[in-house]
Amino acid sequence: MIKRNLTRLFIVGIFLICLTLFVTKGSLFCNIFVPNEYTKERECQTLHVRKDIPRIYIVTPTHTRLTQKADLTRLSYTLRLVPNIRWIVVEDADQPSDIVKNLLANSELHYTHLFAKTRTESLKKAARRNHRGVNQRNEAISWIRRNAQHPGVVYFADDDNTYAIRVFEEMRYTKKISVWPVGLVAGIRYESPKVRNGKVVGWHTSFRRKISTDMAGFAVSLHMLEDHARAQFRATAASGYLEVDFIQQLGVTLSDLEPRADDCTKVLVWHTKTEKPSIKNEALILKWYNYTSDPNIEV
Numbered sequence: 001m002i003k004r005n006l007t008r009l010f011i012v013g014i015f016l017i018c019l020t021l022f023v024t025k026g027s028l029f030c031n032i033f034v035p036n037e038y039t040k041e042r043e044c045q046t047l048h049v050r051k052d053i054p055r056i057y058i059v060t061p062t063h064t065r066l067t068q069k070a071d072l073t074r075l076s077y078t079l080r081l082v083p084n085i086r087w088i089v090v091e092d093a094d095q096p097s098d099i100v101k102n103l104l105a106n107s108e109l110h111y112t113h114l115f116a117k118t119r120t121e122s123l124k125k126a127a128r129r130n131h132r133g134v135n136q137r138n139e140a141i142s143w144i145r146r147n148a149q150h151p152g153v154v155y156f157a158d159d160d161n162t163y164a165i166r167v168f169e170e171m172r173y174t175k176k177i178s179v180w181p182v183g184l185v186a187g188i189r190y191e192s193p194k195v196r197n198g199k200v201v202g203w204h205t206s207f208r209r210k211i212s213t214d215m216a217g218f219a220v221s222l223h224m225l226e227d228h229a230r231a232q233f234r235a236t237a238a239s240g241y242l243e244v245d246f247i248q249q250l251g252v253t254l255s256d257l258e259p260r261a262d263d264c265t266k267v268l269v270w271h272t273k274t275e276k277p278s279i280k281n282e283a284l285i286l287k288w289y290n291y292t293s294d295p296n297i298e299v
Helices: 002-028 068-079 098-105 120-129 134-147 166-171 222-227 242-249 282-289
Strands: 032-035 040-043 055-062 085-091 111-115 152-156 177-179 182-185 188-196 199-204 218-221 257-259
Touching: 055 068, 055 134, 068 085, 068 098, 085 098, 085 134, 098 111, 111 134, 134 152, 134 222, 152 166, 152 222, 188 257, 199 257, 218 222
Parallel strands: 055 085, 055 152, 085 111, 177 257
Antiparallel strands: 032 040, 152 218, 177 218, 182 188, 188 199
């Protein structure tokens, strides 16, 4: 009798362990792919999907470079700590790369993987004006207009910036356009809206313009993008005015901007840039030992 009961307990224990593993793995690594004309979108129901708070659609343009995986990995670990987000990563490419595809598949985040190659004419215009990521952000905006659900807010988060978790909660309840300071930008310690009596009245910046936000310094409500269906980033915008040109297309003025981060007195995002690594010593290894670093090892 005792032996029979022990056998039953063992079987029940094994069943409970298997059930736990199934539920855990299923919630983190589900495998549902929805194909469309330009991407394969992966839907994954995780703790990052909640219906009781507005969703943040985080748009990250990215391009192939030696530090791409490192930058995206760092950002993904930050985003793991933010509830109810959708990470939209857009590659500057003709097709999705394995390095980004695999990183997203292992990110445990709710994401969409898109790609849009920078068009030749846009590349020439953007190069003259120092604009980057124009076509990629517009691709994401098009996807958002077709697929996003209310309530929501859109934020353009470059992959080489540094973000405090609090900045995402500051933007979550944006009504039109919310703004806040950005550190280490415009050749000064920080760039920030000037706030008086809860209203934006100007900008602390090294540029002579009324609105002078960095890409990391503002978020747009979903309904603003839908109400202004033609608004997009334009490669023809004057140098340094890519963000301002986009905001002006949304029909807002200084008084419409919503100051966040304690009336714009706290820096919660920094315009850091990953240093371009040097691999010049690969030539020395080749000269001395007649081999180089294994190209099959993904960096």
